[in-house]
Amino acid sequence: MKNSDKMKDNKISHKSKGEDLVVQPKNDAASELKDLFIDSLKDIYWAENALIGVLPKMVANATAPSLQSAINEHLKVTKIQITRLEDVFNFLGEKAEGKKCEAMAGLIKEGDSILEETQPGAVRDAGIIAASQKIEHYEIATYGTLVAFAKTLGENDIAKLLSKNLAEEKEADCVLNDVALNSVNIKAVRD
Numbered sequence: 001m002k003n004s005d006k007m008k009d010n011k012i013s014h015k016s017k018g019e020d021l022v023v024q025p026k027n028d029a030a031s032e033l034k035d036l037f038i039d040s041l042k043d044i045y046w047a048e049n050a051l052i053g054v055l056p057k058m059v060a061n062a063t064a065p066s067l068q069s070a071i072n073e074h075l076k077v078t079k080i081q082i083t084r085l086e087d088v089f090n091f092l093g094e095k096a097e098g099k100k101c102e103a104m105a106g107l108i109k110e111g112d113s114i115l116e117e118t119q120p121g122a123v124r125d126a127g128i129i130a131a132s133q134k135i136e137h138y139e140i141a142t143y144g145t146l147v148a149f150a151k152t153l154g155e156n157d158i159a160k161l162l163s164k165n166l167a168e169e170k171e172a173d174c175v176l177n178d179v180a181l182n183s184v185n186i187k188a189v190r191d
Contacts, residue, residue, distance in 0.1 A: 046098030122187035136173040
């Protein structure tokens, strides 16, 4: 038996209930890492811009001053992150434009649901923190991947810029965690 025949025999069929699980790419699908990198930058650019509109709503619905302060601070940081992303696009010779981030859109929708499903006060504050940390974790994963892509592509200056955004997202997550553990969650149990 030739090697090619062995390979055919060992190939696993990925069919489930008669449906092919292999996804066919779109005509404009990324074929190189740089294409995927730029597409991912557009995704996070959209996400960060969407947050600029959402964070004030979270502040308006939060009651704990420490939570309001943390979100307001992150709003300022998010605006700086958007500027950094625009710098990244410029370094790449690309137009800074967003592409709808379905993940962020879903996280924002979930955050809205939490607001609707909680009464104002500490319990809602705990919900806002939970929704915010889900967003931070998504951003941490995204920026971590973008930094790795940039390094792989030899774009070390871009990797440094994106690493700043990554560090700020990690810091925001830590601040939210501290607010939750040191005040909001404790108060939510009492209320």
